[in-house]
Amino acid sequence: MRRPAGMFAINLMLMLAWCGSFGSFGPWTLLTGFVAGFAVLYLTRRVWGDPEPQYFRKTFAFLSFFGFYANALLQSSILIARQVLSPRITARPGVIAVPLEAERDLEIAALANLITLTPGTLSLDVSEDRSTLYVHAMFFDDPEVVLDDIKNNFERRLLEFLR
Numbered sequence: 001m002r003r004p005a006g007m008f009a010i011n012l013m014l015m016l017a018w019c020g021s022f023g024s025f026g027p028w029t030l031l032t033g034f035v036a037g038f039a040v041l042y043l044t045r046r047v048w049g050d051p052e053p054q055y056f057r058k059t060f061a062f063l064s065f066f067g068f069y070a071n072a073l074l075q076s077s078i079l080i081a082r083q084v085l086s087p088r089i090t091a092r093p094g095v096i097a098v099p100l101e102a103e104r105d106l107e108i109a110a111l112a113n114l115i116t117l118t119p120g121t122l123s124l125d126v127s128e129d130r131s132t133l134y135v136h137a138m139f140f141d142d143p144e145v146v147l148d149d150i151k152n153n154f155e156r157r158l159l160e161f162l163r
Contacts, residue, residue, distance in 0.1 A: 007048070007055035011037040061161035068157055072118055079139070080119040094140030095124065098133045098150050107162055108133070111155055 014037030019025045022033075038059065045053055083091055102108045112123035112133060120138040127134075137146050 004053075004055040004058055007041060007053060011041055011055075013037075014040060058161045061157070065157045065161055068153065069114065069118075072153070076119040076121075083138075091138045092140050093136065093138050094143065094146075095134060095136050096140070096143055096146055096150075098135055098147060098155075100126075100131055100133055101151075101155055102159060103130070104162075107159060110162065111158055114154060114158065115150065 011034065015030060015033035018033030018036055019029050022029050042056055045056065083089070100108065100111075102111055108126060108130060112126065115121050115135055116123045122136040124134040124136055126132070135150065140146060
């Protein structure tokens with residue numbers, strides 16, 4: 001069973017069995033059941049026919065992205081709050097064209113939405129050939145830094161678990 005969806009379904013069944021054995025379906029029991037099911041699947045991964053199934057790689061990539069994005073949200077929110085509360089305006093807005101590695105509609109839409117949800121940035125448009133995403137950034141002091149952040153942090157990390 002090498003498909004991530006199949007492993008995820010087994011993990012959910014193990015989680016439900018865990019909750020049933022404890023007689024509780026509360027959030028904490030669901031979380032610990034999912035983690036316990038994940039651990040069981042990871043420890044028995046050789047039984048499933050693949051020493052490093054895609055499910056585990058994608059799960060770790062998702063958790064890594066989740067941590068990165070939570071940190072990015074926190075940092076950008078603080079930066080925007082500081083700018084709003086400051087008597088001096090130091091923002092230097094600008095628009096940048098970001099060449100995309102993302103090819104599928106899901107990948108492009110997810111990247112555009114994540115950029116838009118991050119305070120201080122806004123996805124404006126995607127080129128007709130879907131190879132470029134236009135992004136407005138509130139702090140555009142160095143275009144290379146903005147481009148590098150989007151390409152090497154947002155897009156790369158997102159594609160790690162979507163592909």
